[in-house]
Amino acid sequence: MKRIMLLLALLPGPREPAQVNVRLSEWKVELSQQNIAEGPVTFVVTNSGQIPHAIEVEGQGIEKEIETIQPGATGTLTLTLKRGRYEVYCPVGEGSHKKLGMEARLTVGSVRTSESTGYDGSAMGDAPAVQAISVTGGGPVVQILPGPFPFPDSAAPILQAFGDEREGLESQVKNGPYSNNVGRISGTFRFTAWDKGATRDSVDGIAEFTTQDGARWRLVLDRVQTKDVPHHPRFGGVILGLFYHGVTQVHTPLVPTINSAVALWAFGHLYRKGTLVTDNAMVHVMLLSRTRRDGDFALACWDCSRNKIEELQLQILPGPGEPKFDAPGGFLF
Incomplete structure (x- = not known):
């Protein structure tokens, strides 16, 4: 009798999204992580400010935003991001909040552990000119x-x-x-x-x-x-x-x-x-x-x-x- 041997490969299931906590206030966007791996990510966004805010994620062909979040409320946005750099900013007021400093950087890929935890304002660019x-x-x-x-x-x-x-x-x-x-x-x-x-x-x-x-x-x-x-x-x-x-x-x-x-x-x-x-x-x-x-x-x-x-x-x-x-x-x- 011939023996039939089956080789079963264990395939990984769908990966759980990484989580990035985002804290919004006047006039900052603070990210709990600035470097994450490629793949799905859920942004958990809390408005700690006194007026309505939101976030928009832009880069690598993606431009997605969350509904406006009232003060004290929380919302989520789940995306699949490929390697590259992204802007995370508040789109409220046709860019007015972004101009005031509500903008941060997110790097996808090449994660460095020493930079992956802790809130950071990550303001884009230098201080605005007068x-x-x-x-x-x-x-x-x-x-x-x-x-x-x-x-x-x-x-x-x-x-x-x-x-x-x-x-x-x-x-x-x-x-x-x-x-x-x-x-x-x-x-x-x-x-x-x-x-x-x-x-x-x-x-x-x-x-x-x-x-x-x-x-x-x-x-x-x-x-x-x-x-x-x-x-x-x-x-x-x-x-x-x-x-x-x-x-x-x-x-x-x-x-x-x-x-x-x-x-x-x-x-x-x-x-x-x-x-x-x-x-x-x-x-x-x-x-x-x-x-x-x-x-x-x-x-x-x-x-x-x-x-x-x-x-x-x-x-x-x-x-x-x-x-x-x-x-x-x-x-x-």
């Missing part, structure tokens, strides 16, 4: 008065993500500062802003205008706001190039989605008829894509991000704990 912009208003000047927001149905789904702010924002839908209720006034506005990355920004500017009640106002800008609050990052005070508002969940959705050449948040010295009102007026300035039409200056679009950048907006509010002042907050130069 950028500056000088702006002078040159068009008609309009005072934006309280009234209903003209795109309530478009804003409603976005408001769901604003947590404790939602109730206050919903009241502004009915009667708030982002309305079609405007009046012609006179005034001038000029400023210079310096963007030095996520910190050390600065501003120097003066606005002078007469409101509809005949009062003459003067605003002097000399220092920026830097404290981030949920959904309302300050980007160090000044940021050149920002896609936000509207659908982005970055700042209020009661402004259309816009692109800005510069956005800044500052404290100002505010004078009315030559008398100091406050040294701590809260000021927001945008040189942005056009949102309002000629003639009646009504808001003309919900997504205005592709329009030409040619509006200069100034908003003035009382500082924390300070009494309200008579000037309505919004102006268009």
